[in-house]
Amino acid sequence: MKTFTRNKLLIVSILLSMFYTSNLFSQDAKSIIFNDAKKAYQNAIDKRAEILSPSNYNDGLKYYEKANSAYESGDNLSDIKEYLKEAFNYFKKSTKEIDVMEVLFAETLTARDDALDAEADTYEKELWEDAQNEFKDASHNYERGNSDKAKEKGKEAYSLYRKAELAAIKSNLFNHARQLIAKAEDMKAEKYAPKTLAKAKKSLKEGQAALETERYDTDKPRMLAKNAEYEASHTIYLVNYINKIDDQDKGIEDLILRGESYLTQIGDVTGISVRFNEGSSVAAEKISTNIIILKDSIYKLSHNLNIYETTNANQRKQMAAMGSKQKEQISDASMKQQMLEDQIAYEEKVVQKFDEVFNMFDMNEANVFRQGNDIILRMTGFNFDIGSAEVKPENYLLLGKVQNTINIFSESKIVIQGHTDSQGGDSLNLALSQKRADAVKSYLMANMPDYNQSNIASVGYGESKPIENNETKYGRSKNRRIDVVIKVKRVLDTANATNW
CATH class of the missing domain: 3.30.1330.60 (OmpA-like domain)
Structure with missing residues (x-):
């Protein structure tokens, strides 16, 4: 009985092994047969053939899928190869046309890339799809030989891509700031921290206006958006802090002393004793002056370190050159030695000149x-x-x-x-x-x-x-x-x- 069971297990193992081996051979054969068409397909995708040469690309995709379906069904190999040949030719044709299309629609492609960077395909799907459809129409018209209509459609696509990009930036860039401002307003920030809330709203408004007027520069709007987020977060903190003070029945003196304790902490770290008998502004100025002195010291130390490193490097070169001179007895050894010595002497002069300029x-x-x-x-x-x-x-x-x-x-x-x-x-x-x-x-x-x-x-x-x-x-x-x-x-x- 045990022998029979072992035999059954052996047969099952052999069958499984044959199945996997057959499958591996099958996959290997497919990769060989499909190799050229697959490479052409990937190249067409990389070159954006779907939008720049849609007719040829779609025809190539149709034949490629036919070949794949025929292979899975075990159809005649010659038919599969014929389908792949057609797919290859259409993909190749699409990529050849793209070289011309990239020049013809250069501005539209730039606008499309900018819209993608702004994630317009996620945040403004409707506008993005409209732009994509216009661009495909432009490409179809060019493929049919109607270049004037193609240019007209390309301009319309350009305009839509720019609108989608701008709308996406607005949605994406200012969304968090809007949410924080809304949260602050719900917390009655108008009552507890109206000035800070006003700053947040002002930065948001200026950022949106800057995005409209400075269409191709998002640095300033982005900075204003971040500032709006900061001021809104600051507002939320202040509202919570003020409510906490009210709950603990803290007075004005408590608040002033707490602020002074923070400056004292900074003073301790920078090595100065801070006093507040002349007010916090004088103490802050003293701390700032000390930080500037420390930065100046660091800068001068870096300068001295550079001089020492250069001097050490020159000494090492000289030692190496001396060793080389002793070891080498060939005719050009002395010339090489002299060149090294000249270089070292020159670099020492450079260090002296650098030091002179540094102190100037x-x-x-x-x-x-x-x-x-x-x-x-x-x-x-x-x-x-x-x-x-x-x-x-x-x-x-x-x-x-x-x-x-x-x-x-x-x-x-x-x-x-x-x-x-x-x-x-x-x-x-x-x-x-x-x-x-x-x-x-x-x-x-x-x-x-x-x-x-x-x-x-x-x-x-x-x-x-x-x-x-x-x-x-x-x-x-x-x-x-x-x-x-x-x-x-x-x-x-x-x-x-x-x-x-």
Whole structure:
């Protein structure tokens, strides 16, 4: 009986093994047969053929599905291959047309991508579908040879995509702020914290208005939306706090003392004793001054560390060169040794010059630091009027120090870099940053007639290289800057000194 059972189990195992092996072979065969058509299908999807060449794409999909269905049904292999050949040809045809379509509908495609980024397909489904249908009509018309009608439909699709994007941004961007404001109002914030609630509402209103007027720049609306969320959350906190105070029957003195305790805590951390006999504002100013002193100390320590590291690196190079000279007896050993020694001596001079420039500027004028082989003057004290590229007289003294720096590094290439914050359109910011960099270069050249003008260049980066958070007033003020980059050449690269 046991032998019979074991035999049954063995037969079942063999049958199962045959089934799985057969299935694996079947899957492997299918992947081979479908390989070319599947690749063409995936390529068509990647190139957005569904919307840019819908007729060919749909025909290809129809034949591909026919082939798949025929394969599952075990139909004749030659029929399956014929279906796949047709699918392959239609998919290929669709992707060939797309190269032309991407040029013809470039603006519409950009609008479509922007709408997708704003999640219009989720938040504004109806508008999104309308835009998609118009675009498909445009593509169908082009496939039929009616290019004028295709362009007309493409423009209509462009307009709908932009509407869908804007509506989605409004829904998505300001939704949380609206919810928080509504919650604050339900908590009777008009009675307990009317001023803070008013700030939240104002930021929401200004953000929505900015989105309408600055159509292609969402940085400012996004910042205002976040500020509206913050002020609304702040309102909710204040309402809860005020109600708690009422419940505990706290007086004005209790509130003042609590506020002072927070400043005392900050003072303890920064190492100063805070007193409030002259008021909280004096104590806060004392803490701020101490923080600035600490930051200045950190900056100077970083500068000294850079000098020590450079000195150590030079010493290591010298030791390595000495070892090399002792080991190598070939004819060019002394030449290599001399080149290394020249490089080390040159770098030591660079360190001395850097130290001279570092001590030339106050912290409120410029930050001076090294970045690789480059020396950066980040001109913190240089200011332009909003939207202007005119160099103001108040900047002349600082630019005089920049001139002295350029003369100290007279053999180096100089690049004046213009940077902006993120408020305003990307293209406008890029143009403005270039104008400002050009203005600084022009001023320097006008006041340095003997300087080799081919050694100085100017470039604008717009808002692409922020150094602080653009969502704060302080951060934006730091991002609106001029950087002077001194590209210190190496002795070993003298042969290439004319290259930027």
